[in-house]
Amino acid sequence: MKKIDIQSAPLSAGSRYPEPFAAPCQNKVRHRLAAAAGLKQIGVNLLDLAPGAWSSQRHWHSQAEEFVYVVEGEVVLVTEGCEEILRAGDCAAFLPGDPDGHHLQNRSGALARIEVGSANMRNDETTYPDVDLRAAASGYFHKDGTPY
Amino acid sequence: MKKIDIQSAPLSAGSRYPEPFAAPCQNKVRHRLAAAAGLKQIGVNLLDLAPGAWSSQRHWHSQAEEFVYVVEGEVVLVTEGCEEILRAGDCAAFLPGDPDGHHLQNRSGALARIEVGSANMRNDETTYPDVDLRAAASGYFHKDGTPY
Numbered sequence: 378m379k380k381i382d383i384q385s386a387p388l389s390a391g392s393r394y395p396e397p398f399a400a401p402c403q404n405k406v407r408h409r410l411a412a413a414a415g416l417k418q419i420g421v422n423l424l425d426l427a428p429g430a431w432s433s434q435r436h437w438h439s440q441a442e443e444f445v446y447v448v449e450g451e452v453v454l455v456t457e458g459c460e461e462i463l464r465a466g467d468c469a470a471f472l473p474g475d476p477d478g479h480h481l482q483n484r485s486g487a488l489a490r491i492e493v494g495s496a497n498m499r500n501d502e503t504t505y506p507d508v509d510l511r512a513a514a515s516g517y518f519h520k521d522g523t524p525y
Numbered sequence: 526m527k528k529i530d531i532q533s534a535p536l537s538a539g540s541r542y543p544e545p546f547a548a549p550c551q552n553k554v555r556h557r558l559a560a561a562a563g564l565k566q567i568g569v570n571l572l573d574l575a576p577g578a579w580s581s582q583r584h585w586h587s588q589a590e591e592f593v594y595v596v597e598g599e600v601v602l603v604t605e606g607c608e609e610i611l612r613a614g615d616c617a618a619f620l621p622g623d624p625d626g627h628h629l630q631n632r633s634g635a636l637a638r639i640e641v642g643s644a645n646m647r648n649d650e651t652t653y654p655d656v657d658l659r660a661a662a663s664g665y666f667h668k669d670g671t672p673y
Contacts, residue, residue, distance in 0.1 A: 378604075378607060378609065379602060379604055379609070379617040379618065379619060379625075379627060380602065380609045380611060380615060380616070380617045381615075381616050381617055381618060383614075383615075383616070410592070410616060410618070411592065411618065414592070414617075414618030414620070415618075415620055416590050416592065416618055416620065417590070418590045418644035418645045419567065419590050419592055419642055419643070419644040421592050421594075421616075421618075421642065442564050442565070442566045442567050444558070444559065444562070444564065444567055444569050444642075446569075446594075446596075446640055448594075448596075448614070454527060454528065456526075456527055459526060461526065461527070461528045463528060466531075466596070467528060467529075467531075468528070468529050468531065468558060468569075469527040469528045469529055469562075470527065470529060470558070470559065470562030470563070470564055470569075471527060472562070472563055472564065477527075479527060492594055492640070494567055494569065494592075494642050495567070496566035496567040496644045497566045
């Protein structure tokens with residue numbers, strides 16, 4: 378039996394960002410599918426974004442690769458000076474070291490469900506170009522290195 | 526612009542297995558999404574399985590992790606002594622070193638589309654419990670080590 382029971386997969390709700398950065402990212406739930414299955418190399422989450430919610434603050438990774446596939450609904454993929462609509466069946470990928478930060482916004486009136494894949498998260502550092510925030514394995518920091 | 530143009534992603538059609546193992550796996554097409562986007566750590570393919578087609582011979586990996594998410598249609602996930610139906614929205618994962626080999630069969634009358642994610646394919650060896658076949662980076666071999 379290899380089928381994953383999505384309903385019983387571990388959940389991660391909301392955002393752990395320091396405020397005020399968490400606020401727009403609170404109305405979301407991640408179904409942690411890879412964790413449910415015991416995968417170690419690939420991260421796979423099913424991300425449910427409520428109307429109005431953001432997937433994260435706009436960011437880019439130093440080491441990690443990311444892939445998103447829209448399963449249901451519609452989101453706006455925001456990058457530097459660019460907005461693209463992703464609908465069910467659309468996908469996008471984000472390369473480590475590319476400073477063109479990204480995030481997803483659900484501006485629709487309906488739930489959006491996105492499959493989010495990642496790899497190489499070890500030793501990753503995350504840069505947030507729009508806000509005074511940096512992330513590493515040890516926590517969240519101001520741009521000047523002061524911890525939150 | 527980070528959205529992937531699925532229609533222009535590189536395609537890989539059919540199977541490279543030696544015959545007769547290729548025959549049931551020929552009627553399939555992989556849209557190589559990760560390759561289109563330049564990802565190196567994650568493999569992501571959109572696999573279109575025609576009615577009657579198998580994703581592969583039943584197999585397991587020594588190093589690679591695999592994750593499958595059914596986007597459209599219905600497939601049968603076959604493992605050792607077990608069959609499970611996966612429909613759109615269902616998913617499954619396969620751990621390296623687990624000798625309970627797996628594959629997908631499209632026994633329906635309609636196309637099935639599956640998103641297939643993988644990681645850690647380097648130095649992988651693939652074991653096929655049902656047939657006289659082994660695979661490594663250097664090619665396909667009989668169980669006794671003789672190359673095909």
